Amino acid sequence: MATPARRYRYVGPADIRAGIRPEGAGYRITCPADFARWVASVAVPELAEPVSYVVDLTGVLRLAPRRSEHVACAGGQDVLGAGEVAFTHERAGGQNAPSGHWVVSYVSNQSTGYCPDLDSWPAVASALDRAELPHPDGFTAGLVFRRCPDCGLCNVVRDDDFGCVACAGDLPRQWNFDRR
Numbered sequence: 001m002a003t004p005a006r007r008y009r010y011v012g013p014a015d016i017r018a019g020i021r022p023e024g025a026g027y028r029i030t031c032p033a034d035f036a037r038w039v040a041s042v043a044v045p046e047l048a049e050p051v052s053y054v055v056d057l058t059g060v061l062r063l064a065p066r067r068s069e070h071v072a073c074a075g076g077q078d079v080l081g082a083g084e085v086a087f088t089h090e091r092a093g094g095q096n097a098p099s100g101h102w103v104v105s106y107v108s109n110q111s112t113g114y115c116p117d118l119d120s121w122p123a124v125a126s127a128l129d130r131a132e133l134p135h136p137d138g139f140t141a142g143l144v145f146r147r148c149p150d151c152g153l154c155n156v157v158r159d160d161d162f163g164c165v166a167c168a169g170d171l172p173r174q175w176n177f178d179r180r
Contacts, residue, residue: 005080005123007057010071011147011154011177012113017071025075026054026062032132035102038063039087050084050106053124054114061127070113080123082111087133104128104135108143112154115145117175146171 010017027038039047052064054074063085064073070082085107091100107124109116121138128135144157150169154177162171 006117006119007078007080008082008114008116008120008177009078010074010076010113011115012069012071016069016113017076020069020072020076022075024072026052026064026068026073029061029063029127029131031130035131035133039102047087050086050108052111053081053083053085054079054111055081055120055123055127059123059127059130061131070111079114079116081109081120081127082114082116083107083109083124083139084111102133104133106140107135108139108141110141110143112145115147115154115175115177118142118144119175145175145177147176149176 029035029038046065049066051066052068052070052073054062054070056062056074057078057080059080062073066084086105087102088105089100089102109118109120118139125135146155146157146162147153148155148164148167148169148171151164151167153164153166155164155171157171162173164171
């Protein structure tokens with residue numbers, strides 16, 4: 001039996017969450033037609049860079065402009081995953097061919113509002129599969145987030161250095177944003 005997906009609560013600044021309106025949540029992508037409508041609604045320059053995403057508690061992918069807050073994309077709710085995703089349009093039969101399909105060229109768990117762990121990947125992959133978007137086998141850029149138990153700072157662990165950048169305290173090896 002599969003392990004249930006972890007639920008991530010918002011851990012970012014309270015003032016950002018306070019300004020969230022549920023009707024401002026990200027665009028729901030439940031199937032290929034939803035993705036096609038979203039692509040048609042987005043300005044071409046926005047498609048040239050990654051956009052923000054969350055996977056809501058029902059497993060649905062939601063997309064929003066890159067510079068928007070993940071908690072806004074989620075309508076202020078908990079999520080199963082969050083980060084940034086980029087899409088590339090691959091043309092069947094070459095560059096000048098009229099048809100083709102979209103693929104995920106980049107996907108991360110980069111969200112300092114939710115600090116999702118690497119184990120959020122199955123929920124992200126499932127949401128992308130539902131939208132029939134071909135994707136890599138894992139995060140192309142996966143971040144390891146840890147909260148310092150001494151000073152409370154959110155850290156991104158780099159080069160397997162589990163030391164807090166602010167106070168040099170030891171960071172736990174296990175994801176710990178479920179604790180205050």
